[in-house]
Amino acid sequence: MAYFRRTGPASFRPTEHVGGAWSTDEQHIAPALGLLVHVVEQDRDVRRDDRLAVGRLSYDIWGTVPMEEVETSVRVLRPGRTIELVEATLTHAGRTVVTLRAWLMQRSDTEAIAGTGSAAIPAPDAVPAWDPTTVWPGGFIASAQVRRDQAEPGRAVVWARTDVALLDDEPVSALARTAGLLDIINGMTVRADPREVAFPNLDLTAHLAREPAGGWLGFDAAVSFGPSGLGVTSSVLHDEHGHLGSMSQALTVRQG
Template sequence: MGAAYFERLGPTRFRATEHTSGAWQVSEQHIAPALGLLAHCIERDRDARRPDGLIVGRLSYDILGTVPVGEVEVATRVLRPGRTIDLVEATMTYADRAIVRARAWLMATADTMSIAGGALPAVPGPQECEPWAMRDVWPGGFIGGVEVRRQVLGPGRSVAWVRTPVPLLADESVSTHARWAGLLDITNGVAVRADPRDVLFPNVDLTAHFVRSPVGEWAGFDVTVIFGGDGLGVTHTILHDAAGPLGTQSQLLTVRPRHQ
């Protein structure tokens, strides 16, 4: 196995390592590291174009298909340049087939500490949650390489804290925000409402909104999973770090009983 989730092969080409494998099929990439790589490419494009340090306000991903553990390419383009706000898109392809498309709103900072606040509730910290062997439920190199602490609150309801010792990209500096983006997709598997041996419930998208940039190595998730009666579901998450709540996230699920 490589030392990171991805190895750079060129300006836009990357090789996924076995650390990315799982969780629905171990021959395919768990999409979480790919989301982090796209965020990293968007930030590198930003830094090459402008020096003013716009921060990520929203990350929105459409997951267009599955991808083997292999070589991928990332193309980045600015959809809406602006003086204080940019909209940037990055698309990952495998064998010329689009796999994931990301769009990020990059926004100028301002001093709003005097009016900062909100009603998002606090959650137990990582030291207050029990270690959870997530690999007992989900296979693959990605799940096998993360540390998870969890407190189960009920069916489809959990608080989980996640961190990983595996770098997103070998031999390359990556921001905390991009590293965090590489963990976001794990939320659909930490508050399991149905046994994945009986029910498939992959997500087709992921959208995260941030009120500030994350800090620290632990990513905190207050997760609620809802299944509807028509084959649709939603995983809704309040995002936390060591400093408290920092945003929200939602994933649309396609729910498919295996034995119908």
């Protein structure tokens, strides 16, 4: 049971668990974001042996993609001894679907000064279970376990996890698995009924203070709609060890 099956050195086919929420005939983009992290890490580890840490993931979503085979590619935009900027691309039938630009940075020991000003959120077992399929269709949403404490529409603490592997019979890092869940949050505390208002995100940028532990991924999330069709979903990220980073998504809001 996995989101993708490898079909070649750089090609992958989605399974039914990738089915989208806005349209079940299209892929939910979330698993593809994890897939791009996986190929970035594979490329890094072929080129060098120091396991540069990923500090930022910045995705641009160029369009929708059907439930068909996709291809990936990776190139180094800014090589360096201690810092690199790497770009990964997901394509379908020659058309770009998603690009990822990732900053990779040298690791150092900062344990003695580690800390955050961000507030903690309740642990997963302190937040009630919630069924996201009451709002959204699709295989990806059905594959996720969600816990939610909603203060109001568009404002909630959400925990999400999945038992579905990112890739069939292939080891994947905790970062890639986590990245494959990031995009779920835009639909977990909706401001408006998605049958009446569409609000897909055009991008997703996550800044990380450390590597994730895997398992439950927490969001302290707020969704904002502006008066002229623009919106943003902003989240502070957590895992079961505490603060993880921050994330934002630009929304195109379409009413009627």
